Amino acid sequence: MPEPILEVRDLTVHFYTYAGIVKAIERVSFDVYRGETFALVGETGCGKSVTSRALTQLIESPGRIVEGQVLYHREDGSTVDLLKLSEEEIRDVRGKEIAYIFQDPHASLDPLYTVGYQIAEAMVVHNTVKDWKEGFRKAVDILRRVLIPDPESRVKNYPHELSGGMKQRVVIGTGVSNNPKILIADEPTTALDVTVQAQILDLMNKLKEEYNTTVILITHNMGVVAEMADRVAVMYAGKIVEIGSVDQIFKNPLHPYTQGLLRAVPNPMAKIERLETIPGTVPNLIEPPSGCRFHPRCPRVMGICKEKVPELKEMEPGHFVACHLY
Numbered sequence: 001m002p003e004p005i006l007e008v009r010d011l012t013v014h015f016y017t018y019a020g021i022v023k024a025i026e027r028v029s030f031d032v033y034r035g036e037t038f039a040l041v042g043e044t045g046c047g048k049s050v051t052s053r054a055l056t057q058l059i060e061s062p063g064r065i066v067e068g069q070v071l072y073h074r075e076d077g078s079t080v081d082l083l084k085l086s087e088e089e090i091r092d093v094r095g096k097e098i099a100y101i102f103q104d105p106h107a108s109l110d111p112l113y114t115v116g117y118q119i120a121e122a123m124v125v126h127n128t129v130k131d132w133k134e135g136f137r138k139a140v141d142i143l144r145r146v147l148i149p150d151p152e153s154r155v156k157n158y159p160h161e162l163s164g165g166m167k168q169r170v171v172i173g174t175g176v177s178n179n180p181k182i183l184i185a186d187e188p189t190t191a192l193d194v195t196v197q198a199q200i201l202d203l204m205n206k207l208k209e210e211y212n213t214t215v216i217l218i219t220h221n222m223g224v225v226a227e228m229a230d231r232v233a234v235m236y237a238g239k240i241v242e243i244g245s246v247d248q249i250f251k252n253p254l255h256p257y258t259q260g261l262l263r264a265v266p267n268p269m270a271k272i273e274r275l276e277t278i279p280g281t282v283p284n285l286i287e288p289p290s291g292c293r294f295h296p297r298c299p300r301v302m303g304i305c306k307e308k309v310p311e312l313k314e315m316e317p318g319h320f321v322a323c324h325l326y
């Protein structure tokens with residue numbers, strides 16, 4: 001049996017805005033297993049980023065409500081609910097045990113400091129090195145680890161002296177500097193050129209193998225999922241509609257939304273019929289559709305879909321779907 005490192009239960013995030021309450025994610029539940037790459041996929045605005053940020057209390061808007069549980073199982077056998085930790089405790093978890101890589105490397109690095117300083121700082125702040133001197137020495141090793149050529153001189157560069165791909169390598173290096181147990185990568189390659197994207201994905205796979213890090217990958221790109229992930233959760237309008245292994249999702253997608261997503265990408269593994277698009281647009285999350293949130297766009301909609309919210313059901317071992325068809 002795979003061992004969960006995270007158990008997310010009924011995670012809900014609402015934002016109070018002038019226009020109304022945005023129900024960004026609603027009772028989202030999933031497990032992440034130790035050492036796997038778990039992908040969260042779905043269209044823009046479906047709640048991938050909110051979910052990943054909520055895991056470590058990174059939702060900072062003043063009018064937000066966060067409910068549910070995020071159980072984190074440490075290697076020593078202890079378990080904590082990350083949503084219950086104090087600000088100081090969760091700050092220590094972030095960066096040390098659970099690190100983030102965000103989409104835009106330009107925004108993740110401070111233009112005023114050298115890359116060596118920024119990598120060293122991540123270690124000094126969390127006391128994983130004894131002083132700045134050790135931090136700078138390790139920063140060179142980290143640049144080497146993320147395959148930056150000539151790390152001894154690059155460590156003294158400012159971010160503007162590096163290409164986009166190199167910057168994202170530095171961001172990844174900062175992320176892994178404290179050997180985190182979980183790395184949360186939110187669209188880590190979206191802002192980069194296609195050729196550089198492949199290199200960054202290769203690098204992440206290599207680091208994951210080397211350090212047995214668990215990776216949570218946020219992406220809207222099913223091609224990236226096929227290449228990187230072990231398991232996948234498909235999100236639609238703030239709900240998880242399907243969870244399964246990459247094979248289950250690509251070879252036997254059950255939810256009409258998952259089937260639509262796969263049709264939208266060239267996908268040699270899928271056996272499904274190819275239609276061109278999913279008609280319609282993503283719903284407004286202030287007044288989401290009743291019942292199944294996908295029903296207004298669903299080609300197989302039935303009467304019950306408008307009335308009843310479908311729960312996730314296990315259709316084969318490890319393959320869950322929330323759809324009234326099943």
Ligand SMILES: Nc1ncnc2c1ncn2[C@@H]1O[C@H](COP(=O)(O)OP(=O)(O)OP(=O)(O)O)[C@@H](O)[C@H]1O
Binds near residue numbers: 061
């Ligand atoms: N601070 C906020 N206040 C109000 N609504 C918000 C806030 N942050 C996010 N949302 C809303 O929550 C929903 C989910 O957003 P989220 O960023 O998680 O989507 P996403 O799937 O990650 O999209 P993308 O791929 O574009 O990043 C969206 O409707 C978004 O507008």
